[in-house]
Amino acid sequence: AATAMMWGCDAVKAQTLEPEFEGEVVGVFPDGSSKKLEKHNVRMRTGAGVYIAGFAASKSKTKVLVEGGSASVRFDAAQPIALIVRAKDNKADPMSIVRVFRMKSTKKNRSAVISAVGSFSVNSNTMDYLRFSAEKYGESSYYLTLDESPVGEYGITVSNPNNIDEKMVIVSTFGIDGNTTEK
Numbered sequence: 001a002a003t004a005m006m007w008g009c010d011a012v013k014a015q016t017l018e019p020e021f022e023g024e025v026v027g028v029f030p031d032g033s034s035k036k037l038e039k040h041n042v043r044m045r046t047g048a049g050v051y052i053a054g055f056a057a058s059k060s061k062t063k064v065l066v067e068g069g070s071a072s073v074r075f076d077a078a079q080p081i082a083l084i085v086r087a088k089d090n091k092a093d094p095m096s097i098v099r100v101f102r103m104k105s106t107k108k109n110r111s112a113v114i115s116a117v118g119s120f121s122v123n124s125n126t127m128d129y130l131r132f133s134a135e136k137y138g139e140s141s142y143y144l145t146l147d148e149s150p151v152g153e154y155g156i157t158v159s160n161p162n163n164i165d166e167k168m169v170i171v172s173t174f175g176i177d178g179n180t181t182e183k
Helices: 002-015
Strands: 025-028 034-036 038-041 043-046 050-052 055-057 059-067 074-076 082-086 098-105 109-118 132-137 141-146 152-158 170-177
Touching (some): 025 170, 059 170, 082 152, 098 132, 098 141, 109 152
Parallel strands (some): 074 170
Antiparallel strands (some): 025 034, 038 170, 043 059, 050 055, 082 141, 098 152, 132 141
């Protein structure tokens, strides 16, 4: 009975990595430690069109903006990168509700273009998504393993397919560092 209780404790301990709230993300490091990713309410910014050689080539870009130039949670590109993402439940295909995307970074903020609309009604999504493998984890989460880990700043969004009002966009952020050699 004591052995069964010890095994049970280990199972409970392993499940404590599951984030508490829907939309939260925890980074899992190769040594088994974990850290909750920072969550940000993002600002949306839409830019105006431009004129080229006397023609109105109207192109409007909509970006998501996150304050701060870099994320506090950092991974090493040489190590496997795993994330635990809490969703409403883990019944949906994670590829349909979880997005891991690259962000452009400056000293003040990080951003990603979510749409670009041209004067000839050309819509494009230029976001650079990272591919991942996923499996169910705990009661309502997914355990994601990134298929690639290029150096940069990244954001994660988790949508709720049952939520009609997706006006509030929450982005969890992390960074991937490469060799620390100075340029």
